[in-house]
Amino acid sequence: MASLTCLPYTLPTVSPSSSSSSCTTCLVAGNPKRSRLGLKNSHRRQSFALTTRAAVDGVSSAVDDVSSAAKGAVDDVTSLGRSPLKLKLLSAVAGLNNGLAASEDDLRKADAAAKELEAAGGPVDLSTDLDKLQGRWKLVYSSAFSSRTLGGSRPGPPIGRLLPITLGQVFQRIDIVSKDFDNIVEVQLGAPWPLPPIDVTATLAHKFELIGTARVKIKFDKTTVKTTGSLSQLPPLEIPRIPDGLRPSSNPGSGEFEVTYVDTDTRITRGDRDELRVFVIA
Structure with missing residues (x-):
């Protein structure tokens, strides 16, 4: 029976403090193809993180725009709310x-x-x-x-x-x-x-x-x-x-x-x- 050291890759020792990226590096160290796959996955995760951050920033900006538009709409509604009263006064005179x-x-x-x-x-x-x-x-x-x-x-x-x-x-x-x-x-x-x-x-x-x-x-x-x-x-x-x-x-x-x-x-x-x-x- 072959020993563990003869396997094409080495099983990592995972501790609670280990990061997912270090685990991936350990997992693919013995196989170049898997190593390249790990790098690709890492780039994808980084790209996804950047995209997610941009989306969050976009949502935050959109929320600010909506808040400004909502405030303007409230002001307009307040002004329009007085219009019938102005019309009533002008009609009276x-x-x-x-x-x-x-x-x-x-x-x-x-x-x-x-x-x-x-x-x-x-x-x-x-x-x-x-x-x-x-x-x-x-x-x-x-x-x-x-x-x-x-x-x-x-x-x-x-x-x-x-x-x-x-x-x-x-x-x-x-x-x-x-x-x-x-x-x-x-x-x-x-x-x-x-x-x-x-x-x-x-x-x-x-x-x-x-x-x-x-x-x-x-x-x-x-x-x-x-x-x-x-x-x-x-x-x-x-x-x-x-x-x-x-x-x-x-x-x-x-x-x-x-x-x-x-x-x-x-x-x-x-x-x-x-x-x-x-x-x-x-």
Whole structure:
């Protein structure tokens, strides 16, 4: 009977600490073909390990991409969730001529719709999102206009009563760098027959500052009146500012309001005299 040393290969002695690669080397040491086979198997294992690692890295990267996409989708869904509320608010103020034609019932509906959108949007923090105010905004509703004056509860000429004035579009132009805050009002002034009415754009220039996180204070600077239409060639007229000492207490030349909702295309403010205003980006 042949001894174990005469066998074409040597049986390895396997210990718990031995690695699989060392076992393979021992097993094929006496046979070149088996040795080459062992090397091939070793290369295959290494290749499989690298492939597996690449696959794991790919899955990890894909998970990160999915996480980013999921976060974006959540943001989109949140924005879309507010869209019906914005539509509800804009529908409530539509056809009210900026609030001039609003009844008591219209005022209540607009206020309720605004509160729903404000609640959905959460607290406004302009200390970090001041750039959201930047741009030209069109007024679509003011609760103060229901009193049928240009200034609402503030002093102002009556519309369609003593003076033949027709209110047109109202805009706010805000520049967060220069701190300019301009109220731009388009009005039509009646003229004695047979003269045509005069179209005028009045720009009430202010400077603004942020108070806290969502409150804005504006300080009046000057008023510029410019004719438009057939008289647009006339130069603008700057109305002198009333000195602070002569200014009536009812018209201090400054005011404050709180921005209660703002996104890329819609803004809600509530004034210091409970005035609700709704703007859309122009």
